[in-house]
Amino acid sequence: MDSLWDSPDFDEHELVQFIHDRESGLRALIAIHSSHLGPVGGGVRFWHYAKSGDAVVDALRLSRGMSYKNAMAGLPLGGGKAVILADSQRTKTPEMLAAFGRAVEALAGRYVTAEDVGMSVADLSAISKQTRHVAGLPVGEGEVGGDPGPHTSYGVYLGICAAAKRALGRDSLAGVHIALQGAGSVAGGVARRAAADGARLSIADIDGDRARRLADEVGGTVVAPDEVLFLEADVVSPNALGAILDEQSIPRLRTTVVAGGANNQLATPEDGDRIHQRGILYAPDYVINAGGIINVSTEYVGDGDADTVRGRIEAIPGRLETIWDESIATGRNAAAVADDMARRLIGRG
Template structure:
């Protein structure tokens, strides 16, 4: 039997906690990759995994990504993540959230949680009844905190603009065709901001009605999920689930740029080389999508106001430029360059 330490996605994680609560039916995994820069911070994902091994792989990869994301964003936080294993019915109960909150609390602040896929602001409020080690809570107008989605969207939008300038020599998104995968909070925000600049939007989501709604709002078109990755466009922006860039999908891409907010877009590290070999400019996901955690961190650490959150998010294009410049100078793909930078920051070079 393969041990946790031998799994391909295990990266010397400091701790991995498997949580079971029989009364509520909770099954969850909390992974803490690194606390070198501060408490391990990262959201909780509520998702149905047909195979529990997929949940283990997901939480290991996501927590490592949070270490890198928080380090590259200059935050005093380490990297962690949690997944709650939903049943096929995807029923989420107050008892389940309470049990999860108690599990977070038992870690004594070594892990700080927030929203992620399948977890709403209301869920975070419920979890906060059991623990203070939580962020992303509702706030009064003008205060730091709340739903991290709009902040993620803003950072991704800025990164898309930076990629367009780097790869296409364009100072604006006006007239560019952007193919957006996903139509949720982050994807919808990116679509609205890009369309406001004059971009032409094609969008796809497994919920086709949701994709159509965003398309109608921004004057774009909704396409099928199977079509979005093979559209001829200026920019492909993945903003749904990860591992979509792989040995099969990369040769079919018809874009010069990939820049989006989905976590863990590369199925394997070597897929960064595949993109690079094709001359496709890649914006490393945990750098471009850091806006949400910047907002969450500022709320939790109480080290800035709303204007400071915006200033920190607006540094994302500068970090991307540093990565792309080093990539051009060394020939290494941008994902590998970003990983090396992050590893140095957390003392794992």
């Protein structure tokens, strides 16, 4: 790119901070997209990028997605994201985590970090020794906080149920074939709930052993990672990394619904039109996967209990219905409809 400001993903970010700590070897970015609705909430991702520029694009896209996600979920948080650039061996040390915690603390509450891909609750506990601006820390039974994964998976499951009712005319997931891309915390939670309803599951993960364990647990079938998106299925549920729906993959889809927990599933805005033109019902990712940040927000802000969190997550299907209704009424794709709603909420509409 010629400059950061010229990047199509920059989108008027308020702050993009590049961090290098020589002693620990930490290289990281913190991107703040919008603080219009409150302090900026978004997790920190630990990932190995083939090129450092890829980390910048990821941070920008994820940060903007968090602005939209928090706004659409009705949370008193702005949107941001951090990425820690891992080496090829995924080396992660206490010194690196401490250095990242100090970087968060230096922002004096403007950015609140939480768990994301490659990070654990234990990592957040280590970071919290340097800053109090952390959410998703270990909690007791029934308390608000902790691992956001189960909360994200509950929202995704509810969203899939809503999509199945609208697109398939099904009042339950019994007999519905769901192709799950991913077998981690979010996909695992979706799989267990869907299996309990009687759904038929095809499961893929780059970690074949993890896919097999989940499939054995829920009575599913393991498929190859490069095949799962293109199975003939009622629902395709992406629950791994993003940018998997593009000009090449969308024409190959053989499904009625795409609904999953992965962030930034559409590679470009134009892909929203492509999936819409295929007649496939799409659940905008930052709407359906908001359960985790709902839990994190309630913990950090302190404005509710476990029942509050559950109630807020159970509002996700209604938001999807509103988006789909407007999509039908206007002929615009669901992703564009959701983006416009979110931008209005953060004062950029």
